[in-house]
Amino acid sequence: MSKLLCLVDSAGAGLGAQASLATFAADLCINWDSGFSICYVGSEPSAESMADLCSLGAMEVLVMADEQFARLTADAAAEAIRTLVIAEGYNILAADCSSFGRDVLPRACALLDIPMISDVIAVDATGPAPMFRRPVCAGKLIAKVEVTSTRYACTVRASAFRRERVPSGNSPVRRIDSGLDGITAGTEWVGASHVESKRPDLSNANVVVSGGRPLRDSETYERLIGGLADCLHGATGATRAAVDSGIAANDLQVGQTGKVVAPALYIAAGISGSIQHLAGMKDSKVIVAINTDPEAPIFSVADFGLVADLHTAIPELISLLS
């Protein structure tokens, strides 16, 4: 019998990503006798986030809360997950494609000697072996992956499983000991610098305004990209070129190696549209591109294009939309 455990962490991308993970889980266990469970790994959760986790339709919500997880290292988390998986007999693990999922899950897989499928965007569990779809080569192709192993793990792209769902039931909660005491890890958490932002989270925002290299400096980026994002209650994003040249923070990079977003509206200003950037935004519902070069590749994915200098076009848009 299959037993699926969805892993969520305290730093994770929030209820949006957790709901997507639950939607994926429901798709995967569609023909099973039993449903899926959720395991929270992190420091003590708030009552509100517990209530959220219990509304996702899981058979059970396990809570592995330990203050040591506030300074979570992959080494400790993977060890705790391994112990739990063996003790409870789970054979399938799933997590969001967050930096937690990407860091911890492959390590846990190695400890359990099971394969993993990254960035799942679709699952068909109606046949004898489940078939997963995942983008490869910066999204230029979709690979169809058949899994005959009964034990495996996957990370799931939240944007691909964002469906309307009815909050269902109230899952029972069970506390689990992390077993962390007594583990001497070779990895020590030293510190973190988190960029605080009053804007919505990039991964889950309904509107994203992104800027590229021609923004020149962080003040101009903030005034133009930030200003337009605020008009639309959106998040800001950036290209690698903008991050590398210090125009925008690293956690705002959208693309193959940054965040993957699929908002209702994505505005790309001064962005050429490299294959690596497109990989992170081309599934957005409506794409708008503003670029001085009418031949820029970004226009090939845009629903609406404007050939213009962003230094004049964006202030105009801000005043028109305010």
Place this chain on the structure above:
Amino acid sequence: MRILVPIKRTPDPNSLVRLTADAQIDLDGCKWIVNPFDEIALEEAVRQREAGLDAEIVVVSIGPEEAADQLRACLAMGADRAIHVCCNRSLEPIQTAHLLAAVVATEQPDLILMGKQAIDGDQNQTGQMLAGRLGWPQATFASTITISDNHTTAVVEREVDTGRETLQVRLPAVVTADLRLAEPRYVALPAIIRARNKPMANVAVDDLGGVPDCGVRTVGYELPPSRAPGVMLPDAASLAAKIREAVQ
């Protein structure tokens, strides 16, 4: 100390990607490169040595005969010797980690520095799996690495979803490179010629214990859905109207 840098031969991201009639990737005429993230990892290793670190740098690649080209490029960048594990089938990350662990058993490196992901498979798993298999500390998505003077620890700054994080790992450890760790150098022709004399060892997969089956199979590929053609608008006012519609 010894630094092991695993590298993968990957298609150039600017090469056209087509599908064959039986839904496989058509790699005919494709240009091949060292996976950019692995190149970044190697660049970092070479820079550490140029900054005074006493280190031997060994590159290893698991791949077809032609992967020797990419290993030679790495020798030209500054690696001291290369190991080529000849393998013609495509591997899942858990299988790659299995083979790399066998290489580690003979090479006994103090640090494994590798790319966070390969730009063809885009899985982002192998480094973490290798670390888990070896029971070594891991620091993924590194943007800076500082190795202690006595070579027993490294402080790694990492790029995470919420910003940056700093870890200290005991060596030996696995560190995976993010984009901003180092910018790979341009290698001039004389270096490529000189590198021909650097040693390259050939190892068979069977010498490493073979590849265990893992029950995951890519059965084929398809093109992503294409987007409907868009419209060009004459001015900011008409664009503002469309933006308003989209956020309604």
